[in-house]
Amino acid sequence: MISIIISSYLPHYFSALENNIAETIGVPYEIIKIDNPGLMGICKAYNMGAEKAKYDYFLFIHEDILFHTDKWGEKLITHLNRPGTGVIGLAGSSYVPVAPSSWTVSEKHNFINILQGNKENAESYLINKVSGNTNPVYAVDGVFLGIKKENFFDFKFDEDINGFHGYDLDFTLRVSKRLQNYVIDNILIQHFSGGNLDKKWLDSNIKIKEKIGSDFQKTIDNTTEKKIFSGFLHKYFEYYPINRKTLLFTLKFYPYKYLDFRQHLFFIKKYFNYIRYASQINRKLKVDL
Missing domain, CATH: 3.90.550.10 (Spore Coat Polysaccharide Biosynthesis Protein SpsA; Chain A)
Known part of the structure; x- marks a missing residue:
């Protein structure tokens, strides 16, 4: 059967x-x-x-x-x-x-x-x-x-x-x-x-998110949203250089409606540091650009 x-x-x-x-x-x-x-x-x-x-x-x-x-x-x-x-x-x-x-x-x-x-x-x-x-x-x-x-x-x-x-x-x-x-x-x-969880895994998950979105549950968990977006940034910039184009691309997935003030402040600081240390981070990329 x-x-x-x-x-x-x-x-x-x-x-x-x-x-x-x-x-x-x-x-x-x-x-x-x-x-x-x-x-x-x-x-x-x-x-x-x-x-x-x-x-x-x-x-x-x-x-x-x-x-x-x-x-x-x-x-x-x-x-x-x-x-x-x-x-x-x-x-x-x-x-x-x-x-x-x-x-x-x-x-x-x-x-x-x-x-x-x-x-x-x-x-x-x-x-x-x-x-x-x-x-x-x-x-x-x-x-x-x-x-x-x-x-x-x-x-x-x-x-x-x-x-x-x-x-x-x-x-x-x-x-x-x-x-x-x-x-x-x-x-x-x-x-x-x-x-x-390699670059192919990351690219597939990005493609699926762009296709399907996130409109599923009615109750929002801002702690989980913060954790997942922070993890996404870390993984994304393991494989992609930090520049204007990639920074703007990651913001497509920023859960701005679901975070509190302190969580927004956390990511403002995070983006500031990505921009500040972009050259050093880019030199350590795991892939050839």
Whole structure:
């Protein structure tokens, strides 16, 4: 009953996951493997897999995971059959800030239930930050994305998003405008990668923010807005030089309506220092200009 779609490029991970799914899922399933050694973006790979899928429930997962829950397929189907449900995930956030950001926003708004490891499988630790069996969120992390087939084809992955960053943020935020996404607490996976927040990641998140905006929640959290915009500035100027053009560009994402006087003053000083020390900062850029 579940079509599992995987964009694969690491055979040893895929083989281990394939055996793990057979031992744990507990319902009829198919695995649709899209061999993808970086030749196409993950959005295209996932959409190709979805077109081949025959079952009514879709699950898009990374191949560097293992399931630690028996009969997790039954649990996923139960969650997806809840009226008005969009995407079911294992990590996500209930807040969408004005500035570009990944799904991770702040301790206050993040919901996670994952056994996090590393590529060397040297150690792992449980991240369990959920408040109930179903936690309403907007953005969902792409390591595990469950959705009904009938809903998926109303949205699909945006193939204009190239590469392997931001696809989950774009997809789940679009879904959340019509349906309710959830992070659940009764399926546990072990994940062997922590992600890579590089320039491609940054550029993808900027593109998505320009496309989707931040008009989601009604209650504004100015502490989170300050944190995210400050983090965005720091990350942006790791890769882009400080000049008039780039400073003005960052102000497109300034949450001016949501900050108090002291927070505005904080950023006035921050911009003053960027301008004052521009030459020194630019010399330390991580990329060639």
